[in-house]
Amino acid sequence: MITGSNMVALLHALATDHSDRALNIIVTEPDLDDEVRDSLYRAIAENTEPDEQARAVGDVIRDIDGDQFLINECYRLAFYLSDQWAEMAENPLFARFSANRAAIVLDKWVHYFPIYTRHLERFRGRSVNVLEVGVYRGGGLDLWSSYLGPEAKLVGLDIDEAAVRAVKGRFQVVLGDQADPDVLRKINDDYGPFDVVIDDGGHTMDQQIVTIETLFPLLNDGGVFIVEDTHTSYWTAFGGGLHEPTSFVEWTKPRIDDLHSRHHAGIDRSSVWATEVDGMHWYDSVVVLDKKHRFRPFNEMAGSASYIWADRFSEGLGVEMLATRDQALHDRDRLRDELAHVYAVETDAEKAEQLEKAWRTTEELRLARAELSQTRERLAQLGGQLSSQEEELTSTRNDLLESWEQIRGIRKTSSWRVTKPLRAVRRLLP
Ligand SMILES: C[S@@+](CC[C@H](N)C(=O)[O-])C[C@H]1O[C@@H](n2cnc3c(N)ncnc32)[C@H](O)[C@@H]1O
Incomplete structure (x- = not known):
């Protein structure tokens, strides 16, 4: 174990909140079993408050069946480092x-x-x-x-x-x-x-x-x-x-x-x-x-008017019945409250369902409206395209009519007629 003087130094280090010094003593103590050294080290390193550290060191010494005096000193220090001494000082x-x-x-x-x-x-x-x-x-x-x-x-x-x-x-x-x-x-x-x-x-x-x-x-x-x-x-x-x-x-x-x-x-x-x-x-x-000389233990009842056994017996029954009735009334009121609560919850659930439905309908309506306006826009687009195609068709038709008129005009000319046999011969040629 730690030597007496080193133990004093260790406890002093803890008391003055120098756990690094206390750890140093544990690490450098020559005749310490490795397992005990490890436990003592952890007792200090794993606790933050000095009183907890002193208590934990005492616990380690106690666990290895160490010196009773050392254990006492650790616990004593822990007591005075905590607030417990202040409470005890009132005694x-x-x-x-x-x-x-x-x-x-x-x-x-x-x-x-x-x-x-x-x-x-x-x-x-x-x-x-x-x-x-x-x-x-x-x-x-x-x-x-x-x-x-x-x-x-x-x-x-x-x-x-x-x-x-x-x-x-x-x-x-x-x-x-x-x-x-x-x-x-x-x-x-x-x-x-x-x-x-x-x-x-x-x-x-x-x-x-x-x-x-x-x-x-x-x-x-x-x-x-x-x-x-x-x-x-x-x-x-x-x-x-x-x-x-x-x-x-x-x-x-x-x-x-x-x-x-x-x-x-x-x-x-x-x-x-x-x-x-x-x-x-x-x-x-x-x-x-x-x-204290004790009287025989017995049970007493309040709320009863008589002390005679027979009356007490019947009154006892009466008290029991009243107590049972009170309990029944109490149970009834409690059940009523519970029922009202269940109804309230049910009504709330129904309301919530209706709201949900209404919300869903509104949402569906909104979507349908959006779809309708999209369709309308598309229709308008298509209408625009149609009228421009019609315009194009009309102008093409007009162009055709104009060309046809020109052709007819050409056919009526004398050069057309003179060149007719030539065109017939050309058609026969391969
Ligand atoms: C712990 S000390 C008492 C301390 C004391 N009550 C005080 O508060 O300072 C125990 C005492 O008990 C006495 N003692 C031991 N055996 C005894 C016995 N068989 N009959 C009477 N006294 C005895 C011892 O002589 C000793 O003085």
Whole structure:
């Protein structure tokens, strides 16, 4: 892969919109597999915006199962190069998290912030009891405390004494293992019941499952249970794996059936998951359960005057009939409209046909007229020719008559008569 310092240079080149430099780093990197070099090159060359390029580079590194840290840096850069950070800056938790850079160390996936505010907003300014499982150096407790306000009572649980020492004097933190139900019950007895539980502890499957199975039933009605980093359900190091039956995510799936327990006899209706879960929310790496004792689901009807079963039954029928009648009337009106539309279209079609016919007749008439005038012109031409031929004939005839007169005159002369025998002899000669 690209060396660390070159990766920094590459990301810096993208951040400052110098993709030519970034491409140069990829081309000249000595120990890069040709296929990876080609993919990285295309990730930059085939995208125009720096955020798209950084995201695409991250995708290439992720596809080859590269360094998680490098992938994170690429996606981080892509986020800050796009407008997404501006939208996120509106989030009060993220705003505080980003601004307070000198705060106690706090490491969070950025897409968690809107999830927290969506589910914790309603507790702000209220006297709520909050348990954070997994405290580390107290950065989380600090954040919740500032967000929820001075009325909120916070307590932490951590297996590491360093965590207890780190927050000493600021927050109450109990030392103990979240995978031990007795520890959880004890902390609930001493500091609970809780309105909010945030599980950000060890993130192994048994830790998450034991914690939720022990503490969710003890949560106050109207409370919320948040489990962080549930991507560990896909990581073997934490006991997870895709469709691994013992993973936490797999544990959550039957809860969907529990939510619908009143709609199928095969589902246990008495479990806490069937009666106390108001809603569940699955996010990328976070699962949230809302706790609320649910009344049995039933269907209600408006527009009915009575609440007595028999009357309701008959009124139900009446309402059904009215609804059917309304629907029938509605259908009738719709059909009428459609029919009127069909008529209108038909009439229009007829009109169009007539217009077409009239147009065709007019056109035929125009053509016939043109032909007639052409014929007339031709006739006039022919008439002209005829009269000039007649004139020519008359003058020829006159010429003939004139010649005939001359011949007759010649025949009457004495020379004609004297030369008669000569002409007879000439006729006999061959
Ligand atoms: C990710 S850190 C918590 C970070 C903290 N919530 C924050 O926002 O700063 C995880 C913590 O869980 C604790 N932890 C690990 N396994 C535990 C367990 N079995 N029971 C209780 N805490 C545990 C670790 O000691 C560590 O302090």
